[in-house]
Amino acid sequence: MYLxxxxxxxxxxxxxxxxxxxxxxxLTSSITSSTDTxxxxxxxxxxxxxxxxxxxxxxxxxxxVSPDEFSEYTTFAFVREPLERWVSSIFLARHMGVLxxxxxxxxxxCGLVRNGESPxxxxxxxxxxxxxxxxxxxxxxxxxxxxxxxxVDAYRWEDVETVTNKILSDKLGSEQxxxxxxxxxxxxxxxxxxxxxxxxxxPSDCYEKMKAYFAKETAFYESVNFVSD
Numbered sequence: 001m002y003l004x005x006x007x008x009x010x011x012x013x014x015x016x017x018x019x020x021x022x023x024x025x026x027l028t029s030s031i032t033s034s035t036d037t038x039x040x041x042x043x044x045x046x047x048x049x050x051x052x053x054x055x056x057x058x059x060x061x062x063x064x065v066s067p068d069e070f071s072e073y074t075t076f077a078f079v080r081e082p083l084e085r086w087v088s089s090i091f092l093a094r095h096m097g098v099l100x101x102x103x104x105x106x107x108x109x110c111g112l113v114r115n116g117e118s119p120x121x122x123x124x125x126x127x128x129x130x131x132x133x134x135x136x137x138x139x140x141x142x143x144x145x146x147x148x149x150x151x152v153d154a155y156r157w158e159d160v161e162t163v164t165n166k167i168l169s170d171k172l173g174s175e176q177x178x179x180x181x182x183x184x185x186x187x188x189x190x191x192x193x194x195x196x197x198x199x200x201x202x203p204s205d206c207y208e209k210m211k212a213y214f215a216k217e218t219a220f221y222e223s224v225n226f227v228s229d
Contacts, residue, residue, distance in 0.1 A: 001054040002026050003037040003064060007171045010065065012077035012152050013041075013053050014143045016085045016092070018160045019078070020183040025164055029178055031171055037064055056146040070151035074167060077143055079221045080157035082214040083198040086119070088190055093121035095186040105194065106201070113206040119213065140217045154224045162227055 002011040002023055011026060013019035020041060027038065039051035050058075059065045065073070080088075090109060094101040099108060099121050112119045144152040155163045161180050168176040199207050211218075 001037075001039045001052060001059075003059075004031060004033060004035075005037075006033045006035055007031055008073045009167070009171055010059075010070075010073045010075040010152070012055065012075070012143050014077050014079065014140070015053055016088045017078040017080045017157050018180070018183075019053075020185065021180040022078070022160060022164050024183060025178045025180045026168070029168055029172075029176065031168060053143075055142050056144070056151050057142070060146060067146060067151075070146065074171065075152040076155060076163065076167060077152050078157045078160055078163075079140055079154050079224055082140070082217040082221055083210060086210070086214070087194050087198060088186075090121045091188070091190045091194070092186045095188055098122060105191070110203060110206050113202075113209055119210065140220045144220075154220075156224055156226050159227045166227075 001013055002009070004010075009031070011019075011022060013023060023038075023040060026032070027040075039048070039054060041049065041052040054062075056065075056070070060067055087109075090099065090112070091105075093099040094105070094108075112121065140154075144150050144154050164180060165176050165178055168178060193201060198210070202210070
């Protein structure tokens with residue numbers, strides 16, 4: 001999460017949407033100031049992860065931004081196709097040891113869908129979070145809305161470099177061509193088989209269940225146009 005009061009700029013880091021790369025680009029640009037509020041993903045500590053992926057409602061609770069101030073800021077974050085984002089999170093969980101990486105990946109994925117308490121791979125490690133009064137399960141809209149009002153502009157993950165440079169250019173008053181660094185939280189990446197459209201490799205019963213599970217997030221994702229549209 002990056003907040004510049006000086007430039008009235010807010011970046012919300014949505015998990016698995018190249019947020020580390022965007023944050024690094026912001027922090028290595030000339031927009032930075034000693035007055036910035038920055039939470040980076042420097043450890044696997046739960047509080048550090050929560051702060052890095054801070055949502056608008058939490059910003060308000062922490063008095064970092066008031067509800068009225070959102071309209072004064074350039075606010076942005078990115079969305080990624082939900083099933084693709086879900087698969088990416090599974091292989092990150094395997095790399096981190098949250099899921100057993102010695103198990104066949106497809107068998108494991110189908111087990112999460114058919115038998116798991118949640119198909120989201122990090123849910124099992126965060127069960128205690130549901131007892132917290134401020135707990136919100138992952139939902140795209142939680143990162144873009146405060147209450148019923150959208151306060152953060154959404155952009156497609158595919159447009160991440162174009163959008164970041166445009167925002168920096170607008171704020172700094174000159175053309176910026178910052179190259180976003182490739183930061184891979186999972187150095188092994190997602191195997192090529194699982195980069196294909198999910199419906200081409202996930203058994204039909206699992207695919208239909210996940211399509212329904214992500215229906216709300218998919219609708220939000222599809223409501224966001226490419227910058228060239």
